[in-house]
Amino acid sequence: MVKDNVIDAFGTSEIRDYDKLLREFGVQDFTKLKVPDPLPTMNRGIVFGHRDLKPVLKAMKDGKKFAVMSGIKPSNYLHIGSKMVVDEIVYFQDHGAIVHYAIADLEALVDNGLSLDKSRAIARDNLLDLVALGINLKKAHVYLQSEELRVQRLAYVYSRNVTNNMLKAIYGEHPVGIYMAALTQVADILLPQVIHGPIPTVVPVGFDQDPHIRLTRDIAKKHGLLPPASTYHKFMCSLLGVERKMSKREPQGMIMLNEDPKKARKKIMKYAFSGGRDTLEEHRKKGGRLDIDVAYQYLTYFEEDDKKLASIAKDYQSGKLLSGELKNILADKIEEFLVAHQNKREKAKKLVDNFLG
Amino acid sequence: MVKDNVIDAFGTSEIRDYDKLLREFGVQDFTKLKVPDPLPTMNRGIVFGHRDLKPVLKAMKDGKKFAVMSGIKPSNYLHIGSKMVVDEIVYFQDHGAIVHYAIADLEALVDNGLSLDKSRAIARDNLLDLVALGINLKKAHVYLQSEELRVQRLAYVYSRNVTNNMLKAIYGEHPVGIYMAALTQVADILLPQVIHGPIPTVVPVGFDQDPHIRLTRDIAKKHGLLPPASTYHKFMCSLLGVERKMSKREPQGMIMLNEDPKKARKKIMKYAFSGGRDTLEEHRKKGGRLDIDVAYQYLTYFEEDDKKLASIAKDYQSGKLLSGELKNILADKIEEFLVAHQNKREKAKKLVDNFLG
Numbered sequence: 205m206v207k208d209n210v211i212d213a214f215g216t217s218e219i220r221d222y223d224k225l226l227r228e229f230g231v232q233d234f235t236k237l238k239v240p241d242p243l244p245t246m247n248r249g250i251v252f253g254h255r256d257l258k259p260v261l262k263a264m265k266d267g268k269k270f271a272v273m274s275g276i277k278p279s280n281y282l283h284i285g286s287k288m289v290v291d292e293i294v295y296f297q298d299h300g301a302i303v304h305y306a307i308a309d310l311e312a313l314v315d316n317g318l319s320l321d322k323s324r325a326i327a328r329d330n331l332l333d334l335v336a337l338g339i340n341l342k343k344a345h346v347y348l349q350s351e352e353l354r355v356q357r358l359a360y361v362y363s364r365n366v367t368n369n370m371l372k373a374i375y376g377e378h379p380v381g382i383y384m385a386a387l388t389q390v391a392d393i394l395l396p397q398v399i400h401g402p403i404p405t406v407v408p409v410g411f412d413q414d415p416h417i418r419l420t421r422d423i424a425k426k427h428g429l430l431p432p433a434s435t436y437h438k439f440m441c442s443l444l445g446v447e448r449k450m451s452k453r454e455p456q457g458m459i460m461l462n463e464d465p466k467k468a469r470k471k472i473m474k475y476a477f478s479g480g481r482d483t484l485e486e487h488r489k490k491g492g493r494l495d496i497d498v499a500y501q502y503l504t505y506f507e508e509d510d511k512k513l514a515s516i517a518k519d520y521q522s523g524k525l526l527s528g529e530l531k532n533i534l535a536d537k538i539e540e541f542l543v544a545h546q547n548k549r550e551k552a553k554k555l556v557d558n559f560l561g
Numbered sequence: 562m563v564k565d566n567v568i569d570a571f572g573t574s575e576i577r578d579y580d581k582l583l584r585e586f587g588v589q590d591f592t593k594l595k596v597p598d599p600l601p602t603m604n605r606g607i608v609f610g611h612r613d614l615k616p617v618l619k620a621m622k623d624g625k626k627f628a629v630m631s632g633i634k635p636s637n638y639l640h641i642g643s644k645m646v647v648d649e650i651v652y653f654q655d656h657g658a659i660v661h662y663a664i665a666d667l668e669a670l671v672d673n674g675l676s677l678d679k680s681r682a683i684a685r686d687n688l689l690d691l692v693a694l695g696i697n698l699k700k701a702h703v704y705l706q707s708e709e710l711r712v713q714r715l716a717y718v719y720s721r722n723v724t725n726n727m728l729k730a731i732y733g734e735h736p737v738g739i740y741m742a743a744l745t746q747v748a749d750i751l752l753p754q755v756i757h758g759p760i761p762t763v764v765p766v767g768f769d770q771d772p773h774i775r776l777t778r779d780i781a782k783k784h785g786l787l788p789p790a791s792t793y794h795k796f797m798c799s800l801l802g803v804e805r806k807m808s809k810r811e812p813q814g815m816i817m818l819n820e821d822p823k824k825a826r827k828k829i830m831k832y833a834f835s836g837g838r839d840t841l842e843e844h845r846k847k848g849g850r851l852d853i854d855v856a857y858q859y860l861t862y863f864e865e866d867d868k869k870l871a872s873i874a875k876d877y878q879s880g881k882l883l884s885g886e887l888k889n890i891l892a893d894k895i896e897e898f899l900v901a902h903q904n905k906r907e908k909a910k911k912l913v914d915n916f917l918g
Contacts, residue, residue: 317721320714357677357711360667363738364674371737380740381720381726387737480635 271396272296275306283438292408303344314381336548358391480527580753628753629653632663642797649765651695660701671738693905837884
């Protein structure tokens with residue numbers, strides 16, 4: 205939530221006005237970058253912003269060392285919207301990055317009161333998704349914060365670089381544990397450089413995480429490290445409407461990565477907010493509205509083929525394609541994805557269980 | 562320092578009015594307790610106060626499990642005044658306590674900006690003193706905070722039990738790292754119970770550490786643990802005067818445990834503030850003043866034989882014993898102690914180096 209021009213990194217993010225973010229928070233326009241082999245989300249303005257990504261792209265191009273770092277708070281299972289960040293990590297991984305991934309169980313503890321044991325159980329499920337989506341668990345440094353002594357130590361080190369007023373200005377007023385979780389996250393982001401020396405590092409995140417990025421960039425300089433780069437993506441909306449965020453309180457609007465594919469199909473058919481017209485006659489005449497049609501919006505994330513997507517858009521806008529038909533295209537896509545994804549999850553179980561020990 | 566009735570646990574303590582502490586901070590009178598085989602410091606009002614020690618004494622008497630816990634910030638070498646706490650720990654150790662000892666390198670980091678490496682070097686010297694003074698390094702749980710994952714985790718857990726206002730009320734206004742160090746110290750104190758279940762625990766400390774004790778007692782109850790007990794001792798004054806604290810800024814007033822015994826003797830003879838009179842004649846007539854004579858005050862810590870001490874006091878007050886003679890008695894005592902202590906330090910080196918790995 206943006207309140208008094210402070211982005212609440214620990215609240216529920218409701219950011220929609222991405223242009224404002226570009227204007228007012230000094231975020232650069234991602235669509236103006238030349239990125240090799242871009243993901244569909246990178247081409248379509250879904251990954252909309254970045255800070256300082258050029259040194260990362262240069263290292264990538266020159267075959268130099270660089271890192272990609274991200275993480276998750278293991279208080280929830282992953283939904284189809286969470287896939288985006290993981291896809292970006294895998295993208296940089298496949299282009300040569302050292303991969304770090306933090307499972308923020310200490311943050312889940314102070315922010316949500318989740319015990320480390322409960323976090324661990326959810327983390328197991330999260331890890332199945334990460335591996336299924338392509339993260340190389342054997343090569344990447346994936347860790348639980350509570351088990352990574354270095355980030356805990358570094359949080360104490362970096363606490364010397366902040367004042368209470370700085371923390372209040374960046375995050376708003378919070379209990380000390382939350383501030384410590386923020387410093388732990390700074391440590392997560394800088395750990396690749398602490399281990400490998402100063403190297404360009406990119407952190408793909410939702411824009412609600414930008415306060416962490418700004419704080420980390422500030423602290424990095426004080427320790428002879430490179431300010432980490434970031435990329436920002438638009439959040440995937442709830443099935444219930446483009447202005448709504450996926451939320452545990454409205455499970456009918458959310459599709460989880462561990463969800464039964466048949467049930468996911470039914471949810472889409474039943475709940476996906478439609479941009480279609482009230483009557484068949486009106487729809488044929490005026491065509492559907494892409495901007496508010498959730499099924500179409502989801503396809504911009506899931507239909508990788510640009511030509512197919514363009515033809516769907518054209519047919520829907522012209523009224524040739526009906527709402528139910530559009531939902532059906534998405535339902536096929538998601539069902540197919542979930543079946544394949546869950547097969548991969550099944551195969552990842554042994555690896556993940558060994559990993560967690 | 563007591564300022565607006567807040568004891569500054571992170572400042573330089575200048576507490577002298579111990580009676581006021583007993584009256585105003587709810588500390589109980591140690592001298593009213595029946596303690597088996599008391600140390601001289603326990604008999605002489607040097608250990609002057611406690612919180613809730615009775616359950617510890619009962620466990621001791623009944624042969625039940627109990628713990629003694631203390632620690633040090635490895636920013637300084639130990640001086641002869643630091644011996645007191647260690648003697649108390651050894652006392653409880655020898656009466657059956659489980660011993661925990663925290664080397665607070667994370668606190669040294671946030672409070673003094675000392676790197677973990679530098680802390681480690683000083684900690685090695687501190688450990689030599691601990692072993693030489695009788696702590697059983699093989700049986701006790703002695704650890705560096707930065708290497709004890711459990712206390713770091715617990716600090717996050719306990720952060721949920723405090724508000725910023727509570728921390729301000731207890732400690733005064735400090736940066737977040739200092740508050741986190743305080744919560745880490747709470748974790749240090751409760752670790753014996755986290756490991757062994759709820760057991761009486763005593764924490765021998767200087768009174769400046771009482772804020773930590775009060776905070777810990779409060780948090781313990783919220784986690785089904787017993788509020789830890791504490792004992793408080795009077796600080797040993799500087800050689801330069803009974804109202805002065807030993808300080809690195811006045812090294813001539815301090816005797817370190819790793820100091821050359823001959824040099825220590827010279828310091829005492831040269832700098833120990835005397836309660837003797839201006840002329841020999843006046844001294845013989847009026848006698849020396851015990852209350853301001855540092856050599857005598859030091860003997861209350863170092864001369865274990867009550868009768869000998871009483872006879873020295875009598876002779877000094879009557880004018881029979883001269884200042885120089887009194888200093889000489891102390892100098893003999895301290896030199897003899899340091900020679901023996903440093904022999905033990907020498908023998909402890911291998912053990913300590915193995916311990917630090």
